């Protein structure tokens with residue numbers, strides 16, 4: 123009855139899913155979340171999407187890990203076996219924490235001593251807190267002894283960040299999403315915010331309704347395109363040709379912002395020379411977009427009082443991902459559409475803390491705050507802060523996510539610690555990833571469920587769900603917010619921070635001063651955050667007490683009494699000379715083109731109701747009920763061509779693997795393409811994707827590979 127729904131307590135926190143960072147309040151009764159309300163945070167003003175509102179019950183799912191597990195001696199490590207948790211569970215036996223830690227830490231230590239520091243690697247998580255990310259990279263760097271530490275940013279915006287650092291000296295966004303309210307023109311390219319950043323999409327729709335021109339550049343006709351004034355459904359993979367054509371128009375018609383170029387940029391001449399060959403007429407056959415439309419959109423963007431660009435994985439997950447982002451940066455620089463309200467560059471961050479995890483140094487080439495590991499002064503500063511000899515810090519950048527898997531193939535890496543990531547589902551050519559993980563001598567996985575990755579582990583550590591811990595999380599707008607503990611830990615599950623501190627002991631690191639306990643991490647998180655601020659000038663003014671009091675602060679913020687800075691690059695860029703740099707880009711085709719044997723293009727991504735690899739949302743009752751089964755989205759004409767009806771079973775095959783799933787008609791899909799989200803463990807679409815890498819950022823081409831389709835299957 124109604125009385126049963128009255129909560130015992132209400133806890134203010136943030137949403138555990140996407141990078142929008144919606145503020146919310148959990149209603150808790152009998153140690154369970156029973157309802158969620160939107161709160162008046164800077165990013166959402168009370169709004170929530172279906173994931174934030176209904177994706178709250180997964181921590182109490184019956185499959186929750188509550189006891190440490192050790193792989194049985196007689197259990198095979200079979201990368202091809204079922205990863206269904208009910209099946210995989212039988213390969214493990216329960217263990218005490220002491221035994222599990224001794225097995226995990228002792229073996230990793232032995233491998234390091236026998237094979238050297240670079241024989242170990244760690245994947246941290248963009249779903250963990252800033253404090254967990256920071257302590258995780260500190261464990262790998264100070265304990266394991268190398269820079270082999272990375273996380274899923276490699277699979278999402280690594281290319282955007284590489285281009286932004288090179289072009290304007292900072293990988294973070296210039297303006298918050300809500301700035302679309304001030305924009306006259308909004309360009310959304312390679313992103314589907316209605317699905318992936320749903321509350322952000324509501325701000326964009328509101329702006330369109332107010333009269334802002336909305337330009338959608340995407341091969342798919344997404345729901346947001348219904349609100350658009352222009353939809354450029356270009357050919358998948360022809361991004362650079364299209365963007366260079368837009369810049370050609372701006373240069374050719376004299377629509378550049380000459381004073382801005384003169385005062386604030388360098389390298390314009392080379393860029394202008396490059397785009398000369400890319401007239402919209404010459405590019406039309408490549409992009410599939412007629413020249414007049416390109417001219418119209420280019421003029422709109424260039425001459426509007428305030429124009430903003432937002433982009434997603436459709437830009438970044440290509441072998442030419444860095445080039446795509448370079449073009450977007452050049453567009454903003456040549457028109458001066460940056461540094462003011464309603465302008466700028468906004469790579470929409472996916473995970474709730476992917477911005478913060480990168481800031482905290484969970485990447486192989488950078489310490490916290492993007493100081494390069496191969497910079498001697500940066501190493502000296504970090505060594506001093508960590509109280510260790512500088513020689514013990516590896517001066518060589520570490521390996522990235524996909525490179526680490528390749529290094530396992532070569533038997534160079536023999537032990538790994540994976541916290542809250544699921545590469546067996548999320549990495550390209552996932553079957554290869556699974557075989558690599560199965561070859562490790564020691565794989566330690568810390569998670570809340572027996573994920574597809576944990577199924578291959580030697581030791582599984584049961585950790586804390588989002589609502590069971592305290593910490594800070596940085597959203598796509600650079601807004602650092604407090605997440606708060608609402609639930610107790612089930613069974614013998616432990617705080618993630620405590621697990622990292624315990625593992626560090628095996629590497630002679632005494633981190634007891636942080637004060638982490640198995641069941642509580644608030645004091646430890648505050649202590650770690652304080653240490654982070656000593657190494658990260660960008661967040662110096664955002665003390666723990668201030669975050670607690672104000673809920674959130676947008677960095678950069680140098681002093682406690684100074685407000686945050688939602689808009690940056692107002693009068694200079696954080697580069698050596700203060701100028702933004704144009705970097706011309708040439709057309710580099712997708713790595714694997716469709717052919718007679720594999721005639722369709724596979725586009726991967728996400729669905730509204732499910733989060734990434736689905737380990738949380740597929741265990742949330744309402745979300746699972748809304749989208750219970752794996753689907754492939756195809757244009758109705760494409761379905762008809764294959765003799766399929768919506769709901770029919772089909773099998774997709776690439777050169778690397780195959781999956782079977784159900785057909786769904788989607789008028790927004792271009793013919794010749796098929797879209798599948800990567801959340802379905804029973805149809806893990808990354809078995810099909812191509813591990814070819816962008817040469818600069820080492821991001822794989824998850825948005826494009828060649829597949830064939832046949833009706834029927836084995837689902």
Ligand code: SF4
Nearest residue numbers: 137140144171174321
């Ligand atoms: Fe959570 Fe993102 Fe939805 Fe907001 S938009 S409720 S942060 S999933």
